[in-house]
Amino acid sequence: MNYQTPRGTYDILPEDMDKWHDVERVIREETQLYRYNEIRTPYFESTNVFARENDSSDMVNKEMYTFNMGDGSYTLRPEGTAGVIRAFDQHKLYGSMEMPGRFYYMGAMFRHERPQKGRQRQFTQFGVENIGAKSPELDAETIALGCDIVKKMGISSVKVCINTLGDDASREAYREALKKHFAPHLDELCGDCHRRYEQNPLRILDCKVDHDLDCLKNAPKLSDYLNEESRTYFDRVLKALDALGIPYEIDERLVRGLDYYTHTVFEVVSTRPESGAQATIFAGGRYDHFVEYYGGPEMSGIGFAIGLERLISLAEEEGHNFGETAPLDAYVIGLGDVSDSVLQVTQQLRHEGLCAEGNLVPRSLKSQFKSADRKKADFIIIMGEDEVKNGTLNIKKSSEKEQKTIKQDELIETIHAWEGK
RNA sequence: GCGGUUGUGGUGAAGUUGGUUAACACACUGGAUUGUGGCUCCAGCACUCGUGGGUUCGAGUCCCAUCAAUCGCCCCA
Numbered sequence: 355m356n357y358q359t360p361r362g363t364y365d366i367l368p369e370d371m372d373k374w375h376d377v378e379r380v381i382r383e384e385t386q387l388y389r390y391n392e393i394r395t396p397y398f399e400s401t402n403v404f405a406r407e408n409d410s411s412d413m414v415n416k417e418m419y420t421f422n423m424g425d426g427s428y429t430l431r432p433e434g435t436a437g438v439i440r441a442f443d444q445h446k447l448y449g450s451m452e453m454p455g456r457f458y459y460m461g462a463m464f465r466h467e468r469p470q471k472g473r474q475r476q477f478t479q480f481g482v483e484n485i486g487a488k489s490p491e492l493d494a495e496t497i498a499l500g501c502d503i504v505k506k507m508g509i510s511s512v513k514v515c516i517n518t519l520g521d522d523a524s525r526e527a528y529r530e531a532l533k534k535h536f537a538p539h540l541d542e543l544c545g546d547c548h549r550r551y552e553q554n555p556l557r558i559l560d561c562k563v564d565h566d567l568d569c570l571k572n573a574p575k576l577s578d579y580l581n582e583e584s585r586t587y588f589d590r591v592l593k594a595l596d597a598l599g600i601p602y603e604i605d606e607r608l609v610r611g612l613d614y615y616t617h618t619v620f621e622v623v624s625t626r627p628e629s630g631a632q633a634t635i636f637a638g639g640r641y642d643h644f645v646e647y648y649g650g651p652e653m654s655g656i657g658f659a660i661g662l663e664r665l666i667s668l669a670e671e672e673g674h675n676f677g678e679t680a681p682l683d684a685y686v687i688g689l690g691d692v693s694d695s696v697l698q699v700t701q702q703l704r705h706e707g708l709c710a711e712g713n714l715v716p717r718s719l720k721s722q723f724k725s726a727d728r729k730k731a732d733f734i735i736i737m738g739e740d741e742v743k744n745g746t747l748n749i750k751k752s753s754e755k756e757q758k759t760i761k762q763d764e765l766i767e768t769i770h771a772w773e774g775k
Numbered sequence: 776g777c778g779g780u781u782g783u784g785g786u787g788a789a790g791u792u793g794g795u796u797a798a799c800a801c802a803c804u805g806g807a808u809u810g811u812g813g814c815u816c817c818a819g820c821a822c823u824c825g826u827g828g829g830u831u832c833g834a835g836u837c838c839c840a841u842c843a844a845u846c847g848c849c850c851c852a
Binding site for chain 1: 776777804805806808809810811812813842843844845846847848849850851852
């Protein structure tokens with residue numbers, strides 16, 4: 355019999371926990387600076403929260419963990435935005451808080467994909483949503499937050515790619531132009547693109563299969579179909595990024611995988627070759643109709659999500675120094691039948707705010723010293739049956755040879771005096 | 776969903792055209808030193824080679840299946 359984690363899932367073992375605590379710390383600090391509020395939504399929702407009509411994305415159509423429990427169909431969340439907007443509408447937060455509502459979330463997401471580097475079936479995302487305000491400067495600020503977090507993790511080899519999808523009128527005009535353009539070339543396109551042609555012709559543009567086709571190269575450009583309002587909006591986003599000193603690249607083919615985006619879309623990618631096929635660090639965009647979709651008022655929002663596994667792995671590649679668990683202040687060695695006294699002394703240290711561990715099982719002196727070394731204990735305290743009888747103990751600093759025999763109640767002051775020396 | 780590569784102890788790994796007792800190193804445990812660590816020396820540590828079948832007198836080595844990891848495609852964070 356063989357037990358193991360399901361495919362695409364993994365255990366985060368204690369030895370890797372410093373990295374997670376570090377990235378979580380950075381995220382909480384940064385979101386505090388920007389004054390975002392954490393929101394926690396369920397790990398599963400009614401399937402219809404995610405399975406939106408007319409959505410062409412693979413994530414929604416073939417990668418969801420969906421199950422039936424008699425009273426309905428439920429789905430493990432594949433992304434964070436839908437749940438946040440659903441909660442925003444369900445609790446009518448638009449009526450009780452100042453707009454934009456600024457939310458962040460952090461937790462597991464689930465997608466049934468073939469795992470590879472930077473892609474698991476259960477993975478962790480941090481994301482933010484600004485709901486109920488439409489401002490190009492807010493778009494820029496949102497991107498800036500993501501960039502700040504990436505930078506704080508010591509990741510510098512990044513590129514901000516940005517594009518606009520325009521408003522409904524612009525996109526509709528472009529959509530028609532694209533359909534007209536591709537109609538005579540349909541038989542040159544792949545099967546997926548035939549589906550895209552019907553559901554979301556914009557996505558034909560970032561199809562990787564047919565990238566050499568002439569009909570793709572000379573396809574009409576969205577930028578030619580933007581109306582005045584959409585163009586002005588995008589220009590202001592770019593101007594705000596310039597003002598913040600955030601370099602970017604306009605990528606006209608960037609259309610994003612979720613169908614709900616309007617206006618600004620962006621993707622921040624790693625430029626390191628080792629990051630492989632999963633180079634996207636964070637990505638997101640503006641959505642004009644999501645809030646009303648779930649029953650709320652007409653409100654626009656913008657957000658992004660970061661894959662934390664990718665963030666950590668890139669931080670490692672760039673040599674980021676993750677904080678480490680502090681070494682032990684003291685290790686208490688016991689010889690003979692003195693475990694109760696060892697425990698008492700260890701507790702005494704802890705209650706004084708010192709990080710301490712004591713040996714509570716019968717082991718040789720040598721192995722106990724080895725434990726103290728391994729745990730990088732600053733002080734080593736040795737007590738045997740004689741010391742317990744006399745109310746004394748032996749203490750030495752790991753780095754020094756000198757050992758002192760002191761009264762048990764002098765322990766704390768001895769340590770402080772020795773450290774101050 | 777498709778294609779490539781890989782799978783030997785706690786870890787890194789040797790393992791010749793299939794041939795008897797699965798190298799070596801690190802780590803770990805014990806001892807030399809029965810109450811003083813970091814060095815050294817000695818000893819111990821894989822009834823078995825991801826799992827299940829098959830071929831063979833004989834399989835870690837060959838074949839099939841399966842699981843997993845990894846890389847690429849698709850997709851995405």
